[in-house]
């Protein structure tokens with residue numbers, strides 16, 4: 380579901396749906412015979428070749444994203460999703476910052492390096508085939524994760540361009556993209572991804588630092604800039620079914636809200652770089668970016684600690700109720 384830029388929506392034009400191209404795919408089967416001392420064995424190997432059609436490439440180039448329906452079958456996705464749902468979250472958690480209130484495992488990170496069903500999905504060649512065709516160049520995965528967006532309390536992702544993080548790690552250009560594989564039904568009701576079409580052509584926009592729920596230093600595009608971007612670009616809510624895959628440019632502005640619905644909204648995000656876009660000054664760039672972020676986190680943690688210690692001290696040292704506004708007169712001496 381897309382909302383047109385405000386200037387175009389003035390004539391009460393209805394919101395348009397995202398147009399999706401039919402999947403372009405063929406399955407190739409190779410059959411061979413192997414003779415051993417036990418006899419002749421037949422082997423068949425099936426693999427899918429996926430093609431990007433012109434309408435998809437044009438949509439990606441002009442809008443910054445394209446939704447490929449049914450890249451994976453419902454069965455393939457169910458296999459990965461059910462495997463993950465059956466795991467002990469504490470075994471997959473790498474640090475407590477990957478959990479959230481009410482959600483023991485909110486992010487399952489670096490999944491392209493594991494051999495379980497989620498890792499197999501993330502590294503499936505159909506993703507890189509499409510990514511490489513969209514970028515007209517070989518791509519490779521350099522990062523990946525599953526965002527759980529749990530039912531009732533999955534957390535917000537403020538609007539940002541992914542490239543704001545990658546640039547700081549030394550990637551010279553934004554010739555990068557992500558593939559979001561939908562593991563659950565995905566719509567407005569369970570905190571769908573929102574994108575501002577065409578913003579990938581805006582260059583790197585100014586972001587503001589903020590501290591997230593877990594005290595991590597993050598970056599967001601401030602509301603005043605979003606107002607302006609919305610006027611020009613409008614907004615699209617991505618609606619998808621399990622097995623669909625959204626390919627989006629690293630400079631596309633995107634975000635999603637808290638999921639307070641009863642429906643989980645799990646996605647697997649595969650982040651890819653083009654082969655020619657090799658990061659420079661690694662690990663210096665990544666290290667200094669880490670230091671900047673960690674310094675901001677420590678500074679904010681100290682500020683909060685100071686505030687809370689003072690709050691505690693005031694209450695311990697007073698006969699009066701000192702916080703928890705409103706303090707009704709019955710609670711005052």
Ligand SMILES: O=C(O)CCC(=O)C(=O)O
Pocket residue numbers: 526536541571572633634635646648
């Ligand atoms: O899951 C989402 O809605 C957004 C994911 C995202 O932007 C991120 O993890 O960087």
